[in-house]
Amino acid sequence: MAIKIPRGTQDILPDASPTWQWITEKARKICQLYRYEEIKTPMFESTDLFHRGVGETTDIVQKEMYTFKDRGDRSLTLRPEGTAPVVRSYVENKMHGWANQPVKLYYIGEMFRYERPQAGRTRQLTQFGVEAIGSDDPSLDAEVISLAMAFYKSFGLNKLKLVINSLGDLESRKAHREALIRHFEPSIHEFCSDCQNRLQKNPLRILDCKVDSEHPLMATAPSILDFLNETSKQHFEHVKEALDAMGIPYEVDATLVRGLDYYNHTTFEIMGADFGAITTLCGGGRYGGLVSELGGPEVSGIGFALSYERLLLALNAEQVQPEIENPLDCFIVAIGEAAEKKATELLYLLRQQGITADKDYMKRKTKGQFKQADRFGATTVAVLGDEELEKAIINVKNMETGEQQEVAINEFPQYVQKLVENRRDSHE
RNA sequence: GCGGCUGUGGCGAAGUGGUUAACGCACCGGAUUGUGGUUCCGGCAUUCGUGGGUUCGAGACCCAUCAGCCGCCCCA
Numbered sequence: 090m091a092i093k094i095p096r097g098t099q100d101i102l103p104d105a106s107p108t109w110q111w112i113t114e115k116a117r118k119i120c121q122l123y124r125y126e127e128i129k130t131p132m133f134e135s136t137d138l139f140h141r142g143v144g145e146t147t148d149i150v151q152k153e154m155y156t157f158k159d160r161g162d163r164s165l166t167l168r169p170e171g172t173a174p175v176v177r178s179y180v181e182n183k184m185h186g187w188a189n190q191p192v193k194l195y196y197i198g199e200m201f202r203y204e205r206p207q208a209g210r211t212r213q214l215t216q217f218g219v220e221a222i223g224s225d226d227p228s229l230d231a232e233v234i235s236l237a238m239a240f241y242k243s244f245g246l247n248k249l250k251l252v253i254n255s256l257g258d259l260e261s262r263k264a265h266r267e268a269l270i271r272h273f274e275p276s277i278h279e280f281c282s283d284c285q286n287r288l289q290k291n292p293l294r295i296l297d298c299k300v301d302s303e304h305p306l307m308a309t310a311p312s313i314l315d316f317l318n319e320t321s322k323q324h325f326e327h328v329k330e331a332l333d334a335m336g337i338p339y340e341v342d343a344t345l346v347r348g349l350d351y352y353n354h355t356t357f358e359i360m361g362a363d364f365g366a367i368t369t370l371c372g373g374g375r376y377g378g379l380v381s382e383l384g385g386p387e388v389s390g391i392g393f394a395l396s397y398e399r400l401l402l403a404l405n406a407e408q409v410q411p412e413i414e415n416p417l418d419c420f421i422v423a424i425g426e427a428a429e430k431k432a433t434e435l436l437y438l439l440r441q442q443g444i445t446a447d448k449d450y451m452k453r454k455t456k457g458q459f460k461q462a463d464r465f466g467a468t469t470v471a472v473l474g475d476e477e478l479e480k481a482i483i484n485v486k487n488m489e490t491g492e493q494q495e496v497a498i499n500e501f502p503q504y505v506q507k508l509v510e511n512r513r514d515s516h517e
Numbered sequence: 518g519c520g521g522c523u524g525u526g527g528c529g530a531a532g533u534g535g536u537u538a539a540c541g542c543a544c545c546g547g548a549u550u551g552u553g554g555u556u557c558c559g560g561c562a563u564u565c566g567u568g569g570g571u572u573c574g575a576g577a578c579c580c581a582u583c584a585g586c587c588g589c590c591c592c593a
Contacts, residue, residue: 093566096584148591152518170593200593205518207587216593283590347592372593396593424551455551463553474551488553 097204097212108404109215111411112397116197116217119240123232125193125219130174132199136164141382142173144350146290153202167201171218171394172351172376173383179222180385191223191390200396208402215397219373222380222390227324230355230375231331233391237359237371238337241400244409246361249370251337253328253357254345256293256313257321259377262353265316266292272310279304296344312343321354328355351376355391361403370403371395418509420462421448424455424474431498432473435483438502444509463488469508471501 101109136156143150155167168174184192197217221229241249269292277288284295332339347356356374373393381387419439423432432448439446449458462470472484483501486493496504
């Protein structure tokens with residue numbers, strides 16, 4: 090049996106790859122505007138990085154990692170997310186000592202999670218993410234959120250919803266955590282087994298549970314927003330004011346709890362609509378203890394990650410098409426062996442001049458070659474056969490008007506060049 | 518990891534146990550010995566995701582397995 094693509098992965102075929110290039114271009118462009126610089130980290134890291142950086146209690150670490158041993162008996166893991174590796178690099182390269190602070194980075198790359206695939210969820214996913222590390226200024230939170238929103242807007246997407254929340258600082262989180270345990274503990278046996286486990290490990294995530302969302306204790310659960318201390322409150326207020334000033338609408342959702350352990354203060358999610366159960370396009374937030382946890386100084390960062398796969402769902406739902414096209418300037422129809430050889434030479438000349446050019450490689454008849462040229466959307470076709478070779482000319486046909494012109498073969502490249510330039514001028 | 522649905526040529530899709538597996542699109546060839554987008558004619562699945570079983574006979578029924586989609590969980 091033929092070998093098939095691994096589960097949860099996909100080939101990006103030529104008809105889809107322009108869209109992928111388009112997304113990448115938009116991402117780079119927006120990062121350039123906001124002055125974030127690209128960082129590339131390895132596809133695999135020491136397994137410990139994710140245990141320490143992402144959190145032992147998270148689903149990612151507990152059941153979704155592609156972990157393997159290399160020949161030197163090192164435990165390595167294909168990266169399931171981008172923040173921990175970037176922070177590892179921040180610490181390893183002592184970026185906290187760089188002149189420009191905060192350090193503003195972005196990455197584009199593949200992530201790997203062992204999950205059950207469905208629409209918008211694959212085992213290899215492509216993420217664009219941003220990390221601004223070294224400042225706890227709340228206006229930086231707003232900048233990162235606005236970058237994400239501007240990115241989506243640049244595609245013309247409109248059905249977006251920004252949801253924000255604050256988890257507060259360590260002190261606030263601790264107080265809230267205790268209140269949650271007090272709230273749920275007496276009746277915890279009425280909750281699902283996941284929630285029973287969460288009670289001591291991470292009671293915050295009980296709020297996130299879909300199974301027990303109708304339980305009366307959910308509605309009356311203590312809200313993190315009531316436990317924010319003065320510092321945390323001010324931070325959150327500042328973020329909201331900055332968003333208001335930029336005219337970015339948002340909703341505050343006190344139950345928005347991000348899945349990874351390292352978040353504090355601001356968390357946010359951008360949701361799309363109209364494409365099935367999965368609506369989260371982008372998730373992010375501020376992380377406090379992560380840098381020091383990985384051996385760096387006590388600084389915090391803020392970032393987000395979003396996937397191409399889900400952006401694609403949103404683009405489909407709103408019927409957005411990429412702006413990329415690749416027109417064929419000239420197709421050479423060669424009739425006979427001698428002409429075929431000459432065509433190869435002429436193609437090379439055209440391409441050296443920046444003219445997109447192609448020919449037949451399937452030994453098609455003349456008619457078939459024209460059909461191919463038409464399918465490619467060639468704007469001109471050059472016909473070369475024995476008759477032309479004898480007279481040292483080539484017949485250049487305009488495929489829109491059907492007009493055909495004899496051109497001396499040694500003037501052919503310049504002639505096509507002129508046609509292409511005229512066409513470009515008239516289109517501008 | 519759990520539950521539901523699905524799997525026929527490059528694509529879409531008929532076929533609900535009986536001989537040579539409809540049809541549409543795409544593709545290739547011819548009508549037009551060297552000129553496209555229209556038309557007409559012809560060609561194009563030793564085989565129905567894979568493996569096994571039931572049967573005189575299986576694309577259809579059964580079992581297993583793989584994959585996809587949807588839902589749950591969770592997340593990007």
